[in-house]
Amino acid sequence: MPSYLFWLFSTIMLIGGAAVVAFRNPVSSALSVVTCFIGLAGLFIGLSAFFVGIIQILVYSGAVMVLFLFIIMLLDLKDEQKRAKGFAPLAAGIGLAIAFVVQLIGVLSRTPNKVAPPLDAQSLAAAAGNFVPGTKIAAALKDGRLPDVHLIGHTLFTQYNLPFQILGVLLLVATVGVVVLSKKQAE
Amino acid sequence: MPDLLFQLAIILVKIVALTFCVVLPLVPISVYFERRFCAVIQDRVGPNRTGIPLTLLGFKKDFHFFGLIQPMADGVKLFLKEDFTPNYVRKAFYWLAPALTVAPALITVCVVPFGSPITLFGHKENLVIADLDVGPLFVFAVSSLTVYGITLAGWSSNSKYPLIGGVRSTAQMISYEIALGLSIIPVLLYFGELNLGKIVQHQADHGWLLLPLWQNGSLGLPDLQTALFWIPAVIAFLIFTISIFAETNRMPFDLPECETELVGGYHTEYSSMKFALFFMGEYAAMVIGSALIVTLFLGGWSLGFGLDKYIADFHIGGFHFGGLIHLGIFIAKLIAFILFFILVRWTVPRFRYDQLMKLGWVIFFEAALINVFLAALIIAAPELTAAIIGIGAVLLIAVTAAIIWVAKVSEEHPKPLRA
Numbered sequence: 351m352p353s354y355l356f357w358l359f360s361t362i363m364l365i366g367g368a369a370v371v372a373f374r375n376p377v378s379s380a381l382s383v384v385t386c387f388i389g390l391a392g393l394f395i396g397l398s399a400f401f402v403g404i405i406q407i408l409v410y411s412g413a414v415m416v417l418f419l420f421i422i423m424l425l426d427l428k429d430e431q432k433r434a435k436g437f438a439p440l441a442a443g444i445g446l447a448i449a450f451v452v453q454l455i456g457v458l459s460r461t462p463n464k465v466a467p468p469l470d471a472q473s474l475a476a477a478a479g480n481f482v483p484g485t486k487i488a489a490a491l492k493d494g495r496l497p498d499v500h501l502i503g504h505t506l507f508t509q510y511n512l513p514f515q516i517l518g519v520l521l522l523v524a525t526v527g528v529v530v531l532s533k534k535q536a537e
Numbered sequence: 538m539p540d541l542l543f544q545l546a547i548i549l550v551k552i553v554a555l556t557f558c559v560v561l562p563l564v565p566i567s568v569y570f571e572r573r574f575c576a577v578i579q580d581r582v583g584p585n586r587t588g589i590p591l592t593l594l595g596f597k598k599d600f601h602f603f604g605l606i607q608p609m610a611d612g613v614k615l616f617l618k619e620d621f622t623p624n625y626v627r628k629a630f631y632w633l634a635p636a637l638t639v640a641p642a643l644i645t646v647c648v649v650p651f652g653s654p655i656t657l658f659g660h661k662e663n664l665v666i667a668d669l670d671v672g673p674l675f676v677f678a679v680s681s682l683t684v685y686g687i688t689l690a691g692w693s694s695n696s697k698y699p700l701i702g703g704v705r706s707t708a709q710m711i712s713y714e715i716a717l718g719l720s721i722i723p724v725l726l727y728f729g730e731l732n733l734g735k736i737v738q739h740q741a742d743h744g745w746l747l748l749p750l751w752q753n754g755s756l757g758l759p760d761l762q763t764a765l766f767w768i769p770a771v772i773a774f775l776i777f778t779i780s781i782f783a784e785t786n787r788m789p790f791d792l793p794e795c796e797t798e799l800v801g802g803y804h805t806e807y808s809s810m811k812f813a814l815f816f817m818g819e820y821a822a823m824v825i826g827s828a829l830i831v832t833l834f835l836g837g838w839s840l841g842f843g844l845d846k847y848i849a850d851f852h853i854g855g856f857h858f859g860g861l862i863h864l865g866i867f868i869a870k871l872i873a874f875i876l877f878f879i880l881v882r883w884t885v886p887r888f889r890y891d892q893l894m895k896l897g898w899v900i901f902f903e904a905a906l907i908n909v910f911l912a913a914l915i916i917a918a919p920e921l922t923a924a925i926i927g928i929g930a931v932l933l934i935a936v937t938a939a940i941i942w943v944a945k946v947s948e949e950h951p952k953p954l955r956a
Contacts, residue, residue, distance in 0.1 A: 377630065377692070384685070404674045412681025413711060416688065420707055423692045423700075486729055499671060499731050 363389030376422045387411045401499045551666045556646045564820040565608030567875045575883045620809040630693035635811045637686030638818035641679045648672040649828045650734040652838045652863035672733035694806035702802030712897040713783040719905035720776035723769045723912030737837030741845040745836035746770045769912035774834045781826035788882035827874040838863035903940045
């Protein structure tokens with residue numbers, strides 16, 4: 351990823367993140383979160399993780415935040431637009447941010463400073479040996495392309511098959527639960 | 538080797554040529570088709586006069602291009618109208634909303650393959666702006682951002698009908714995105730590929746998804762697996778096409794702008810070019826939706842019947858221009874599908890909102906899910922034993938019957954809501 355693209359997207363992300371807090375209007379804040387997510391998706395795509403980046407936009411910007419925005423608009427929050435009162439919420443927010451930064455520094459200081467392997471044709475072709483010859487993944491790697499969608503699918507369904515299935519059941523349970531709860535309220 | 542500047546120039550040329558010279562003109566053309574075609578359906582003539590008014594200069598007859606200039610006249614009219622911003626609207630969002638509806642539709646153009654590669658001066662160039670390996674997902678992701686434009690338009694207008702229109706539209710688009718995404722899973726399973734260019738190439742070589750009648754350039758009946766896969770392919774096609782109608786807010790699903798209930802829907806408070814942008818956004822979404830359907834199910838740029846190899850070989854010296862012929866074929870298919878969109882709009886009456894939601898959640902969602910399993914069973918069948926295939930088929934039928942039964946039972950006694 352060219353470094354200027356990294357700086358562009360991380361700037362977009364940071365501006366979006368700061369704007370979430372700075373705006374008094376909840377709708378503006380929600381849209382800033384969307385901007386932030388789009389910057390994040392740009393970073394993912396810059397790291398050749400096309401699938402993750404696209405899913406970031408599809409799920410978070412396209413579905414989750416739309417519902418957020420929806421709720422905010424329907425609630426029509428008036429109180430939130432007034433100036434924040436009191437010192438306590440501000441202090442708590444800054445405290446939380448500092449706690450996260452400390453944690454981040456802790457994690458980063460323990461991670462060895464590894465350079466990511468280059469994604470050139472040679473290293474990709476070498477990686478093709480790890481997969482069954484003749485499959486789509488091996489063929490794409492030999493061509494010098496990164497089949498990121500196929501690789502994610504392969505990893506999910508071979509190494510993490512059981513957790514993946516359990517996650518699916520969990521989502522199903524959540525869906526059924528929502529239906530049951532909403533039906534109960536209607537009666 | 539082409540250096541960075543050269544590549545950048547090629548990308549820019551592609552963006553300008555494909556987005557602004559191919560897709561954008563399709564918007565006014567489809568408006569023209571819409572007006573002429575609906576006139577034919579309603580036994581009228583439609584706009585056929587706009588042209589060069591030669592009679593003003595003393596000639597005997599006007600020169601009319603069968604009214605083909607009508608969309609241009611409409612555009613000029615919208616440009617020159619007063620751009621009125623009502624008081625009490627939320628200004629920033631009110632101005633942002635029209636742009637947010639048009640931009641995503643035009644961005645999605647970049648993954649659509651318009652034709653086979655063109656070779657010029659020994660340099661091979663694909664007729665696609667960005668040859669992404671996540672094509673259909675990219676289209677879904679970016680077009681899901683259109684919702685923001687419509688929602689914000691509804692909310693920022695600070696008026697009740699636009700708000701209801703915006704809310705309806707958001708609910709509708711999110712609901713049908715699920716059916717849309719699920720319905721193409723069989724297609725993606727079949728191709729094993731998310732790159733739209735390769736999907737089209739595969740269809741050119743092995744027969745279109747809905748017309749698998751040739752194999753490697755020679756006509757012939759498909760093998761058993763491909764023939765069986767035709768069934769889930771048709772189901773996927775139906776669900777996908779109807780969901781695209783709902784996603785683009787077209788008739789019979791245009792409840793967000795249903796005049797009898799909501800004045801004009803989310804764009805009631807908009808005028809002049811801002812209104813035109815919403816209008817353009819709707820038609821651009823229709824064009825892109827048709828392009829996606831043609832690409833996934835109807836062979837994209839391929840002429841079919843094993844003729845694509847010969848077309849790709851056409852050349853004058855070092856200039857292989859077969860890709861341009863393919864571009865023409867693609868646009869012909871696209872326009873044919875747009876005409877189908879228009880035909881549906883002027884023949885099918887509007888749904889009621891609860892019917893719309895029911896169709897999305899109760900029928901399409903389940904049908905798409907079952908279709909995924911059916912397709913998976915057919916694709917995996919050659920590697921399974923007969924017993925497992927049998928068990929799978931029985932399970933599938935049982936699940937289908939159970940779902941149909943549940944849908945019927947839940948329909949029978951609707952309990953009145955008590956406040």
